[in-house]
Amino acid sequence: MLDLTIIKAITLDLDDTLWPVWPVIEKAEAALDEWLGRHAPMTAALFANPTARHDIREQIVRTRPELRHNLSAIRREAIRLALYRSRENPLLAEEAFEVFFSARHEVTLFDDAMLALEFLSARYPVVALSNGNADIARIGLAPYFRAAISAQAFGVGKPDPRIFHAAAGAVDVQPYNVLHVGDDAALDVLGALNAGMQTAWVNRADHLWSHDAVPHETVTSLTELCDLLRLADPQP
Known part of the structure; x- marks a missing residue:
């Protein structure tokens, strides 16, 4: 059970917690493929082969281990x-990316995300905590966050306790005073538990829990989470 009395800050996952990530990645891939088809057709043909695309990415990860948490740099x-x-101009990489x-x-x-951000940010300092490369400023959500910590900027990703501790430090609170909210059982929940935080698992798809350690709370939506937190602070 959550101890509502000690929560002083919220850390919040982004992809698949505030929005579904794979539909947007698929559209972004399609936009890239269309652009390459016009400006670098041989590269577009190479990328059309899933095996070749995978092999190229794996080569980058293997030969540039320092980039392993930097999804933008890897892509x-x-x-x-x-x-x-493909013997086309490598200088096109920046524009293509x-x-x-x-x-x-x-x-x-998600339908509940904006109201939840308004509710949470009015009551707590909220920190975005993500292994992905989404930029909350580009999305237009920066006003709801006090800080943003990403694996690619920090150099370490979830579930490493260090990135959770960095997020707590960004708003000057101790980890045990933080509630981490996210959808991924291992990266978000187990990671936050190991970092000494309270956790809320956002289980929108009714997945089964398969780990020994359990979240302090499981919710099916961010609205449900806000209703729980309202018990600690019954302001409108």
């Missing part, structure tokens, strides 16, 4: 390598 370098292999990255931020929030 940019994969595009650059594909251009090089921006096509993808712009489309990646055209997210569609």
